[in-house]
Amino acid sequence: MSTPIGRRSVLAGALGLAGAAALPAALRAESERLRVVWWGNDDRTRRTLEVLKLYQAKAQGAELVGEVSNAEYFPKLATQLVGRNAPDIFQLEPGSFADFVQRGATLPLDDLMPQPIDTSGISRDLLDLCSLDGKVWGIPHGLNSFALMYDTAVFKAAGIAPPDEKTSWDDYADRMAELTKAAGRDQYWGSCDASGYGYAFQVWLRQRGADLFTADRTLGFSQDHAAEWFSYWDKMRQRGGCVPADIAALSPDSTITQMPLIQGKAATSLAFSNQIVGMQSATQVPLALTMYPNGGPGAKPGQFYRPATCWSIYARCKAPEAAAGFIAFFLSDPEAVKVLGVERGVPMAPAVRELILPTLKPVERATIDYVNFIADKVGPYPPPPPKGSQQFGRVMKRVADTVAFGNASISDGAAHLIADAGAIL
Structure with missing residues (x-):
């Protein structure tokens, strides 16, 4: 179940960058073809595709297929799930997260942490943003409100x-x-x-x-x-x-x-x-x-603070280790996080925030200032919504x-x- 998020946990939570430059084992010699889907405007798509290219350049033999949709995103994803041909990695958000979990669409990620997804520095409060019934089903991209x-x-x-x-x-x-x-x-x-x-x-x-x-x-x-x-x-x-x-x-x-x-x-x-x-x-x-x-x-x-969006892995994904490796890369690779900036929310890790700050435009820095400003003005995270x-x-x-x-x-x-x-x- 979710727990209240306070000023201390939000500002101190961390997804460590230690060793981020070294690719996870699942990325170094992976020949699986992974489908990754998300929704968003052209700016989000540009950033995401650039990170997908970075991943493929660094991960030997990896093949990623990126797909973006908007108004039809959730109906299309639901249809694919029924047909058992859903993408390996898909984007969710608080309003849809619990629903898909309760439908058996997502894979619990606890066994994929701390490797290949290194969560050793992230507080349980932050993981609980994408937790349900004691298990973690998604990794939040960043915080927003x-x-x-x-x-x-x-x-x-x-x-x-x-x-x-x-x-x-x-x-x-x-x-x-x-x-x-x-x-x-x-x-x-x-x-x-x-x-x-x-x-x-x-x-x-x-x-x-x-x-x-x-x-x-x-x-x-x-x-x-x-x-x-x-x-x-x-x-x-x-x-x-x-x-x-x-x-x-x-x-x-x-x-x-x-x-x-x-x-x-x-x-x-x-x-x-x-x-x-x-x-x-x-x-x-x-x-x-x-x-x-x-x-x-x-x-x-x-x-309240909320995960802007999160990555979840399809319950029937044939290469969960590789999918988890990509998520780890997306969240902590220095080049990747600079490309992504704060478009999907303020990075959870202070180290990541410090890394990208010099690269941000004034409007991007404003999102970090805003998340910090409201720290003593937000309430607890709501309970998981029903199916x-x-x-x-x-x-x-x-x-x-x-x-x-x-x-x-x-x-x-x-x-x-x-x-x-x-x-x-």
Whole structure:
């Protein structure tokens, strides 16, 4: 089970670089063909492919086949798992991790540590980010948290202070409505519409002492919680503080290219801290990041540290030692970590962070500063979600859109969310 992550464990956790220049035995004479899949924008793909080339150059006889997909990633992976032809190494994240583990899709990695995956310097707190029922099923690429991204230039031009860690949800709504008017642009609003973002809903719930799921893997929120959330965004729409339903419908999740902020239709976006790297590469406007709005006086912390993504190994992988060797290379090879930077999150190891710091651009360094800044403002990592939870985001978005378009009342939408979310578990 997961354990709380505090300031000390996050900043002191380490995946040692000792001996990183020497390839693991599984890499030195490997003739297996390994398929590696991930999702992400062009910047992530470029970095990942470069590391795959480095691996093949250093590992005699190794052959890697890299595959990237986005909107179809999880449905495609699920289909491949059913057909027993899934890739050897695949990328997961907190919302999907436990679901795939409980479906028997992933290999427990405990027997592959500390060799070829050297975890001698990594704290158990960090390993628990990808643990379930006492076993490790994935190796996190790096740490991140939720982050509100914003266009610094539009706030400066409007003479309005951008959101910060002291901004409440009510303050945020007021400021976004004010910014929409002050910006005076056609088809431009202060905020994205996050009513269908399950991850944003989770932060909001935790500020109220609830969560998406409970420790016994059932729904952790009520119909009243859902109604209050939908009502908040409905009022934002009515005031012109966030994008309207037709634009929000085209922004189904945190996919960078579909964000209203990146498309030049909004000044802010609720996303994840590591995404600022890819977002900045996709837009000319200067970006900065801060925490999500807070719950007001007396509220609990809503944010927590999370693994941005992780590598897991297919349960039926024919060469698990070789797959584990690649993961070790990806996380600790000096050349590899410099290529990867912080695009997948802040490296877990202080030694890795120190190694890459001189190579980082200002926007990349900002992610490390942000992860350090929120260390005393985050809550514990949530319990593992139940089987079927990976579908929650799609359910949430579908119901939120029906409310946004006026095809369901707020109360009916809340009831549908409870019923539909319960049905997938």
